[in-house]
Amino acid sequence: MDRTWKSMAQKLPVEPCGDLVEDVLKGIYMEEGNLGDAMLLYHREAVTLMEEIKQTMSPEDWERRERTAKHRWGARCTCTACGEDFIAGYTKGGIVLREGPDGVIYDGYAEPGVDANVYLDGETVLCPYCWTSLEVTRRAELRRGRTYQVLQAEVVNVEAYTVVMYWLVSRHFDDTGGDYTMFCPHAALLIDLDGKLRRFRAERVGREVRDVIWHPCTYTRDPMQIPYYSWEANRHRKIGGWTLAYGPDLGGHTGEKSALDEYIGEGGVWPGAYLHVWEKYPQVENLVRQGFSAAVYEAIDGFLDRAAQLQGLRDAPPINWVDWNEVKPHRMLHMSKSAFREIKEKRWREGDAKCWDRYRRQIQKADAMDFEYCRERIGSKAVGQLLEMIAAGWEDLLPLRAVRYLEKRRMLEDGVQLLIDYRKMLHDAHMAETEETLWPRDLMAAHERITQYWANHFKTAYxxxxxxxxxxxxxxxxxxxxxxxxxxxxxxxxxxxxxxxxxxxxxxxxxxxxxxxxxxxxxxxxxxxxxxxxxxxxxxxxxxxxxxxxxxxxxxxxxxxxxxxxxxxxxxxxxxxxxxxxxxxxxxxxxxxxxxxxxxxxxxxxx
CATH class of the missing domain: 3.40.630 (Aminopeptidase)
Structure with a gap:
């Protein structure tokens, strides 16, 4: 088997597809990427200010020109976007650029004043030549260069196998104002014939980017969840990346039944994490194919996006609102077949699915269609607020009853929060909780009265x-x-x-x-x-x-x-x-x- 995977490693590509390269470069030059912004590099340089040379000048004019010459510190600037060099005024920690009456910025020596603006390190300025937005940066800070990196993933088919290729895209700036971008092979996740993941790592054996040998690995960890270097990241360690939104047809390949294409098409950018979920629970494909691709995508990407900020990642993010002991989609969500057929057309988001899972656990004999009736009118967030109230002891605030009450009074929008606030203030005031006070005919007037009561009796105690x-x-x-x-x-x-x-x-x-x-x-x-x-x-x-x-x-x-x-x-x-x-x-x-x-x-x- 080892020989099989070693021979397979030799067939993996060593260059990304043209679409991925085009997307990345477009992202850089259109300032939509994650590989750093263009900079205006500057350093201090002596500038001599003299009268302009006229068409005809006498010896006295030349003598006066030399005598009145002034020596000042200016700034030699370089735009990394267009490569132009020009002189600007210099100030401690920044540069000075002239601004015309029409708001246009001009190069040339300038001193701080009404017709000139000061731009300090880290601030943004427009290049007077290419009009690109630039970050003002002292050239000395780039003596050792500055490298931005991001992982880019793409799905490819290699023979009968579906493979997720990971390319480490590097953009390097130096103190001369030049920058260059490389696409280096980094890792690959392959789906084998048994539905298991195989990982490969890239080893460079020469100076050229293409001089790479792929090696099979004994572990299958998601490459995007392993920290890698990038200058702008916290402690220069970055996690995550981007995924090419379009790829080949997976039909007839090992990824055909993974629904990986549906996940990426929904906007997913953690394909390795999704494949780990699929490897553990193959029935996730049934949910994705049956109208719940958005919910699965948000569950995986939302969890990993939050975990990336807290450095608490895991290869297979949990999807706790699914019963993984079942295989059929309606049973995985604890719905009847008829309810599932109607609800799958609604294309629930993750918040809807999580709210339904809580609803069915809290409400006896919960019906999915009753939940959908409430969700369509007040949203899952408001339903969740009512469930929190029930858990806190307000057992009569059943979502279906509350929705019908608010619907009758034409207060569905934001009415749930109004009702909850009213109930809490009524309880805290120890007022009589009768059917008439709990469900007032005029909720807005009742809320106004209880609010006025608290405004008049509130004490400064905190x-x-x-x-x-x-x-x-x-x-x-x-x-x-x-x-x-x-x-x-x-x-x-x-x-x-x-x-x-x-x-x-x-x-x-x-x-x-x-x-x-x-x-x-x-x-x-x-x-x-x-x-x-x-x-x-x-x-x-x-x-x-x-x-x-x-x-x-x-x-x-x-x-x-x-x-x-x-x-x-x-x-x-x-x-x-x-x-x-x-x-x-x-x-x-x-x-x-x-x-x-x-x-x-x-x-x-x-x-």
């Missing part, structure tokens, strides 16, 4: 907790220039927010101080004016958004009879903040626990 919460999360305050994220300093800030926006955030002081902080979304130019309120759950394995609401929970009018939507720019800003600020901060907190905890662990070990 100031110490507010101070510690602010210290803990103050690094999450952020702005993009238009909107900003602000933390409340004292309890009165929450109460004021609730009064101005006429929602119940004023009662969230306890949640705010116990791991579910509230953040204010404000206009950067008017940070004191209430706009939108965001709450995040920090007590889970990863941060989770609880709610985002503005004035009156998106209801207005004298009796809050009108409904308005959250502006898209607010939604996009919050998503960007969670992606670019919150998740990296949370991962850093996980990787660097507080010193006190470390000291406590050391004392326990010593004891």
């Amino acid at each position: 100031q110490l907790g507010f101070t510690s919460t602010f210290i803990r999360y103050r690094d999450l305050e952020w702005t993009d220039g238009d909107l900003c994220i602000v933390l409340p300093r004292v309890e009165a800030d929450l109460v004021s927010e609730g009064k101005i926006l006429r929602h119940c955030v004023g009662t969230y002081g306890k949640d705010h101080c116990s791991g579910k902080p509230v953040f204010f979304v404000r206009h950067h130019r008017r940070p004191e004016r209430s706009y939108y309120t965001l709450q995040i759950d920090m007590t889970r394995g990863i941060p989770k958004e609880i709610q985002l609401h503005g004035y009156g929970n998106e209801h207005h009018g004298e009796h809050k009879q009108y409904k308005h939507k959250i502006p898209q720019k607010v939604r996009d800003f919050c998503d960007r903040w969670e992606r670019e600020v919150l998740m990296p901060w949370f991962a850093l907190q996980r990787s660097n626990p507080p010193k006190k905890q470390n000291q406590r662990k050391k004392r326990q070990e010593i004891a």
Whole structure:
């Protein structure tokens, strides 16, 4: 068998397909890739400023020109995108470029002033020649070069076998302004005739990239889950990569029954991880082929994307909402055949499948069509909120009953959160919980009354907790220039927010101080004016958004009879903040626990 795989190794390709190379290079030059951005390299250089030479000049003109010459420090700049060299002004830690009245940037020596801008290291500037966006970088920082790398995967057919090829794409910058890109063979995962995975590694035996020998391995670990070097990554170690979105027809090859093409077609970028799931549970193909490809893709990629930030990867990510003891799709999801036939056309996402799994476990004699009725009207997230309330003791808040109640009052959109808030405040106020108060005829008016009650009787009891919460999360305050994220300093800030926006955030002081902080979304130019309120759950394995609401929970009018939507720019800003600020901060907190905890662990070990 070893001879078979050694001979097979000789048939593996040593160059990626043209489509992959084209996609990568296009990604670099269109600034859509993950291999670094173009840079404006600069170093200090002496510049002599003299009068311009005129067409006719007398000896006195030449003498005056020499006498009035000035010597200054300028910056010699090089654009790595177009390769042009030019002179700019120099300042400590950056360069100075002239700007014309039309906003156009010009080369040439300039000093800081009204008609010139200063660009420091790390800032972005447009090249005056090719208009490419460049990162200002001191040339001395690239004396040893700078290498960005990313793994690129593609699916190929080699004889009767389906193989996932992994290429390590390297882009190297040097201090002269040049950069070059290489595609190096890295690893391969092959599906054998028995549906098992075989891994191969590449060994370079010459100077050329093509001088490679493939060797069979005794292990099958997913290559994308093994750290590799890249300059911009944390500690220069990167995990993950990209996958070519299109590949060959797998019919007649060993990957035909893996549904790998469906997974990649859905947007999956961890083909090795998917194949490990398929190797362990071949019946996953049945789910993928029967309308649940999006749910499986999100389960695998979502888990690995989160785990990559926390450095906690595994070859076969768990898909806990599937019963792997079954083979038929409807039994794997604990549905009837008729319900499955109808639901598979809805193309559930992972959140829908996970919510259904929880629904059937919590609700006796759960019916998939009842769940689908609720999901289509209020969404899986809202159904999950109702299930949490049931688990907490509000057993009458069955999703089907709540949906029909809200549907009758035409409050399906955001009505679940309103009902939950009302129930919690009613309970905390120790008011009589009768059928009439639990299911009021006018939910909006009842919510307004209980909110006003708490606004009038609320006491400032959490100031110490507010101070510690602010210290803990103050690094999450952020702005993009238009909107900003602000933390409340004292309890009165929450109460004021609730009064101005006429929602119940004023009662969230306890949640705010116990791991579910509230953040204010404000206009950067008017940070004191209430706009939108965001709450995040920090007590889970990863941060989770609880709610985002503005004035009156998106209801207005004298009796809050009108409904308005959250502006898209607010939604996009919050998503960007969670992606670019919150998740990296949370991962850093996980990787660097507080010193006190470390000291406590050391004392326990010593004891």
